[in-house]
Ligand SMILES: *[C@@H]1O[C@H](CO)[C@@H](O)[C@H](O)[C@H]1NC(C)=O
Ligand SMILES: *[C@@H]1O[C@H](CO)[C@@H](O)[C@H](O)[C@H]1NC(C)=O
């Protein structure tokens with residue numbers, strides 16, 4: 001608290017005098033206004049949260065600094081709804097994707113594939129927690145592929161592919177702590193969220209998603225909906241300020257949607273019977289109806305694996321349920337772009 005007033009005064013001086021100094025370098029008035037605005041925003045965020053949340057402020061500010069190798073354009077939050085306009089490049093083995101500006105507005109949104117260094121910079125100093133089933137594990141894998149060099153990746157793949165287990169890694173190069181918590185059922189995600197709530201630190205980014213296990217082993221959409229409602233409540237309790245003195249910045253939360261199921265390719269009779277299109281639809285509706293997602297008042301931004309996997313299609317799966325890495329890579333890039341947008345909006 002001690003330095004808040006001094007920092008505020010300093011910030012005001014910087015906002016006032018730095019652009020004036022720049023005017024001396026013959027910058028146009030628009031550019032001056034832009035710099036002035038950017039500085040103000042950066043400083044305002046810094047002054048308000050730096051004393052309390054060193055990691056969070058570093059995380060947010062790193063997204064705003066001009067050192068970002070390809071400076072992110074400012075995009076309105078409406079861009080969030082166009083992020084899944086992705087096309088997969090037709091190839092024998094699809095190994096790449098493009099953002100497809102179907103609607104002219106999505107072109108204005110200027111989505112970009114973040115490189116390793118951009119992603120490292122964006123996520124620098126943050127804790128990323130992923131809780132979910134095999135889809136979530138594949139998502140973690142694509143995150144690691146982006147952040148780690150190929151040689152380091154080989155060592156990791158063995159560990160991460162041990163089925164049904166948790167996984168943890170500290171990527172010191174980027175100061176990123178990544179946790180995967182095996183959570184095949186929604187109740188498992190709820191308990192992860194509840195544990196976080198009592199803990200000393202919240203992750204900066206939280207990714208969760210499940211449903212396939214429930215579909216196969218419980219096969220009751222309304223029960224799935226009830227379980228999702230518990231997830232929603234636990235997430236909401238993390239977002240609302242704690243009773244403790246130091247309110248913690250809530251995580252950016254993302255929900256991994258159910259993949260498109262290609263029934264004829266599912267590898268057991270039981271799956272073919274229980275994981276039909278009708279059941280899938282009913283489960284999807286529970287996701288919308290349960291209120292876990294942002295548009296229905298929840299905390300999670302959807303990473304729409306359903307639509308991404310549908311666009312990639314037959315060529316991208318061998319078991320009708322788990323898709324090629326490129327689908328999760330696209331979902332990851334959607335998340336990173338959403339984080340860029342969100343950190344610009346939170347100001
Ligand atoms: C991450 O931040 C630390 C300081 O906070 C800095 O030394 C390091 O270079 C940054 N790394 C990347 C990849 O941006
Ligand atoms: C997940 O939840 C189920 C059902 O509540 C429980 O039986 C199982 O032990 C949990 N698994 C993990 C890994 O927490």
Ligand SMILES: *[C@@H]1O[C@H](CO)[C@@H](O)[C@H](O)[C@H]1NC(C)=O
Nearest residue numbers: 219220221222223224226227
């Ligand atoms: C499905 O789940 C709901 C809610 O848990 C329960 O009330 C209902 O009896 C279940 N239906 C079947 C067929 O088990």
